[in-house]
Amino acid sequence: MVEGPLHGYHHETYVVRLPRAAAGAEQVRWKCREPRPGLLWFDRRCFASEEQLLRALAGRIEGIPDLVPELAGTATPGLQRFIEGSTLGTLYGSGGEIPFALFGQIVSLFEQLARVKANSLDVGRTCKSADRPAEGDTTGFLERLILFTERDVYQRNMHDFKVLFYGLGLDGDSFGKLRGHVSGLTARPFCLLHADLHRENFVVDAKARLWTIDWELAMFGDPLYDLATHLYLMRYPAEQERRMTEQWCDAVESVTPGSSAGWEADLPKLLAYKRAQSVFTDVIRTALSLEEGRRTADGSPLVEAGDRIRKVLDAAAEPLEIAVPAPESVTAALADWLDERLRCP
Incomplete structure (x- = not known):
């Protein structure tokens, strides 16, 4: 009578129909979630x-x-109603x-x-x-988001993804350039x-x-x-x-x-940050998907992964001030990273 685990990146989720006495007047389904161990945030x-x-x-x-x-x-975390x-x-x-x-x-x-x-x-x-x-300190708010991406996504994963990051032209200077593109936000009341x-x-x-x-x-x-x-x-x-x-x-x-x-001036800056953030997220997730066994003899998943990465690099080229590598260079960077992972599991 338990359904799951349901698809999701952050949690392993199960759905259960509780007895009417526990669920209330209406018998509905509820979900119980547990964070997946070892996830990258x-x-x-x-x-x-x-x-x-x-x-x-x-x-x-x-x-x-x-x-x-x-x-x-x-104090119990509780069960959420399954919508x-x-x-x-x-x-x-x-x-x-x-x-x-x-x-x-x-x-x-x-x-x-x-x-x-x-x-x-x-x-x-x-x-x-x-x-x-x-x-109201919107500049300070965005700086904390950038710092998280720089420190907790880029730097924290440098040991495992250095070959790939550098092969794609992503280095520590990218964040300084990003800060220059998104500076000077208008103050707005928080919510x-x-x-x-x-x-x-x-x-x-x-x-x-x-x-x-x-x-x-x-x-x-x-x-x-x-x-x-x-x-x-x-x-x-x-x-x-x-x-x-x-x-x-x-x-x-x-x-x-x-x-x-100030939305007219600031919305493009926040969208630029989102495009830049996606580069590091998508590069890591795409690379890990290859490592999980989706690479075949003809190399097509490697090419498809390269195409996805080039798209996010192209979208963030301006705020990160990077030169987007040619398709074969992106594929080569992924292949080099995979080879290193095979040598050093």
């Missing part, structure tokens, strides 16, 4: 427990998973337009997030107070951010209600960063991206004036 984290955060947001944010009633208010339905990605693939009714619910979510301020939420934090940017609003984290139920799942990357910070991450991950058609930006501005300004200040 590519994003900065803020909250100690996703379940604690969901508990605190109940009644303040619509369309989020609730918890098993008997466990609410205890029945289909993800936006399943219904409307990357690059496709989102129907008006669902689009409006995403805008409403941004408005609700803008209402949640750091001093209004009593939830355990993983970051120390000294490591949190001052209220709660989901920080991972893509099509697979939205679930549409049978009544066409939109649910938002996977809150583990949530944080307090610059509201424009949440929009930038959303636009980058959603891949809206151009006209719908323009409408989302326009309606997002109206939504957050209606809650806290100044929340969209």
Whole structure:
């Protein structure tokens, strides 16, 4: 009667239908998750427990998973309700337009997030107070994101990926160049951010209600960063991206004036950071996928992996100030890295 493990990078997830007495009046399915051991983390984290955060947001944010009633208010992490339905990605693939009714619910979510301020939420934090940017310090907020990518993604994995990084022209100078491209942000009042609003984290139920799942990357910070991450991950058609930006501005300004200040100049900078961040994330993940046995005798997975890496390098060439290697050079860098891994398991 247990389903799983379900597909997911960060957790091993199982779904179970509890007896009615434990599940409440309505018998529904619940999910239990355990972090996968030995994972590489590519994003900065803020909250100690996703379940604690969901508990605190109940009644303040619509369309989020609730918890098993008997466990609410205890130290037990608890079980999240499994949201029945289909993800936006399943219904409307990357690059496709989102129907008006669902689009409006995403805008409403941004408005609700803008209402949640750091001093209004009593939830355990993983970051120390000294490591949190001052209220409205958008430059300090972005610097901490860049520093995480530099220190915890690039430098921490240098031992295992040095041959590949250097073969692709990615060195420590890249981050200094990135900082130069994204400097000088406008101050904006902070609020709660989901920080991972893509099509697979939205679930549409049978009544066409939109649910938002996977809150583990949530944080307090610059509201424009949440929009930038959303636009980058959603891949809206151009006209719908323009409408989302326009309606997002109206939504957050209606809650806290100044929340969209300077967006015209700052949104391109935050999108540039997202493109640069993806280089290090995608290079590592793509390389590891090859190591896991997807390379065949004709070398085609190696070529396909090279094509994926060249695309992310090309997208981030300007903020990182890198020369994108030729396709055969990218493939050669991957092959050299694989050979080194075989020699030094």
